[in-house]
Every structure is written in structure tokens, then in C-alpha cells.
Amino acid sequence: MEPIFFLHLTDTHINVPGKNPLFQLDMTDKLRAVFAEAAKLARKPAFVIISGDLTQDGDVDDYRHLRAVLDEEQAKLGVPIHVSLGNHDSRPAFREGFLGEAPSEQSYYYxxxxxxxxxVVLNTQVPGTNDGRLDAEQLAWLKDTLAVPAPAGTVVVLHHPVVKTPSALMDTHLLDNPDDLAAAIAGSDVIGLLSGHIHFNSIGLFHGIPSAAGTGVAFGLDPTSTDSMKFIDNSGYNLVLVKEGRMIVTPQAMPGDQRVAFEWKIDPDKLHAHA
Ligand SMILES: [Fe+2]
Ligand SMILES: [Fe+2]
Structure with a gap:
């Protein structure tokens, strides 16, 4: 079977240019820079998946802007771009601004x-919070979907990661119900999980399945900080190869000045924040 090569991007945090710029960084420029790198790769990817926190503010205009940028980049690269939603996203605004549908709170999975x-692209955001959880509807759908295996297996995409990290702060941001996910994919053809949300590369095994969280396209976080969230001006994306029934992830770093753009001191008793 032919190997399948694709790109995993995450956490683009895009707003309409000029609106509420996060840390004085231009997130549209950062996304375009990743696609410029992608165009230069010696091996052309089959597709691109972006695993959530598509926008920073989650307004309809932000999604219209993102859609225009992605349509342009998709036309240049010549391959499909798939997306999922994260805690910074809004389902109704995404449906209206990105999909051109009637706004609704219906979760977006497919x-x-x-x-x-x-x-398989899941929607782990819990609207109105930064938490991640898979609802009963998606879990039932997932189990049903996986009942028939795919020839090269399945890669599951979900914004909130499932594997512990070096950061006690970010461990409070993992998926709330990993056991439900484990039960839904047990005995299936799932060969890998791809996530974002924590804004640094974190790779481990989840019930024997490789699980990779990528750093943000928009910015990174210090994975070792214990008492603060250090937002860093860096960026990256993952090369993903599916070959002989295995998922192989190669993190790529983008040029950046690595400065700490913002530091948020955290009260250890109140670890939930806004990745
Ligand atoms: Fe994020
Ligand atoms: Fe997030």
C-alpha cells in the first residue's frame, strides 16, 4: 500500500487583521509562512488538517477571513484542507462564517x-469553557464509524490532547474523559491521534496508540513552566507519514525570535486558563 503523507497544523488563533492582535503578532502572516514552507517541501502532502483554535475571538468575520486565506492557500497547494474546532472557536460563528451555513450549536465532527x-475529526470543545470533552453523541458515532476498518487505518483528530505532558499546568487542559475515548476506539483500526491546544510538541502513547500534540502555528507555550504560562513567539507544524499501518510524526519548527511574548502568572489552585 502506498504511504500517505500529510501536514498537521494546529492553533492558528486568527482574527481579522488588525482586530485585537494577540501579543502584537500577525497570526495571518504566521499561517501564510507555514503554507509557504509547505509549498517548498520536496514531498507534496496529500492534504492538510488543522486541529482547532482556528480563530482567537471566534467571530463570524474572523471565520470569513480565515476561509478566504485557506481557500487561497488550498488553491496554491492544490490539496484539501480539513479543519476541526477548539475552545477558542464558536460553532455558530464557524458555521456561518466558514461553512456558509445557518448558525447553530451543533458540534462539528466528520x-x-x-x-x-x-x-476522523472530532469536536472536543465544551462551549463556554476551555475544557475538552467528547459527548455521548460523538462517542456513539465514533464507535459506529470505526466498526468497518479502513484499508490504511484511521487517524483521529481532536483539539484537546490525551497524553500527560511535562507541564502540571497543561495537564489540567487535557481531554476530560479519555477513558470514554479509549473504550470507543478499543479494537479498532485507529493508528494515531493528533491534537493541539497545549502549544508545544508532546508525543506519547495512548493505550498503545501514538498520540502527538503539535505546537501552535500562532505561538508556543513553555512546556516546563510550573507557575506561569509563558507564551513564546515561535511556531511549527507536523509532517505526518502513514506507512505500513503506522503513524510517524516529524515536528517542524518555523523561524521565530523565541521571545516570551507574554507571561501569565497562575495561582496553582486555579490552574484552568486559556490555551
Ligand atoms: Fe490554542
Ligand atoms: Fe485550545
Missing amino acids: NVMEGDLRL
């Missing part, structure tokens, strides 16, 4: 075949 590989 599966798509890319050649022999099945991509």
Missing part, C-alpha cells in the same frame, strides 16, 4: 477518506 486512510 470523517473523510484520503486515499486509503480514514481521517
